[in-house]
Amino acid sequence: MSRLAVRLHFPAPWLIGSMLGVAALQIGAGALIGHDLIPYWPAQANIASQVFLGATIGSKMNKQMFVGLKNTLIVAVVSSAGLIAATVLSSIAIAEVTGISVITAILAFSPGGIAEMATTAVTLHEDSTFVVAVQVVRIILVIAMLPPFFRFLHHVWAKKTS
Known part of the structure; x- marks a missing residue:
């Protein structure tokens, strides 16, 4: 789904694509077995995602961003x-x-x-x-x-x- 989101030029395609893929799986599986799947997401994965997100944002900062800020x-x-x-x-x-x-x-x-x-x-x-x-x-x-x-x-x- 993420590759399709990239081709369609969606904003944040990896996020939206994976979200739509898991949503489709959740809806499809729910219809097949009669109840929602219960996803497991370890706390460490959430912490890691925050670290990577912070690192990504931090890596885009440079001193040129602050020129003319005054x-x-x-x-x-x-x-x-x-x-x-x-x-x-x-x-x-x-x-x-x-x-x-x-x-x-x-x-x-x-x-x-x-x-x-x-x-x-x-x-x-x-x-x-x-x-x-x-x-x-x-x-x-x-x-x-x-x-x-x-x-x-x-x-x-x-x-x-x-």
Whole structure:
């Protein structure tokens, strides 16, 4: 499934592909034997996945990332604080309406990577399935909506400069 996700240019194809493959196996096996399979995931595997995730993120950092940071720091802090506040407030409202935990809602609706949010949900013993489902929908919407939006912006800017 992961190779298919790569060919289809899915975001995080190895994560989404393996998730869809296991989901298909779970649904198929459940239909065949009449109940859900109970997966076993050793705690050490979860720790290892967090170590690899942290190492992957850390390996992508370099000093060029911080050049010019001083000029944008205030905007970055204010916009990040606003985004976090909006996410938390929306998540509290959604948790009240749906009955899911506030932490699950925050992880599900936070703008972040699927793997990072899923790993955090597992670590915090939250509903990682819900978190991943919402994150996948969010990424699909972003992928679907941004290209037309950028074409529109390009069109508007081209008109202004001509």
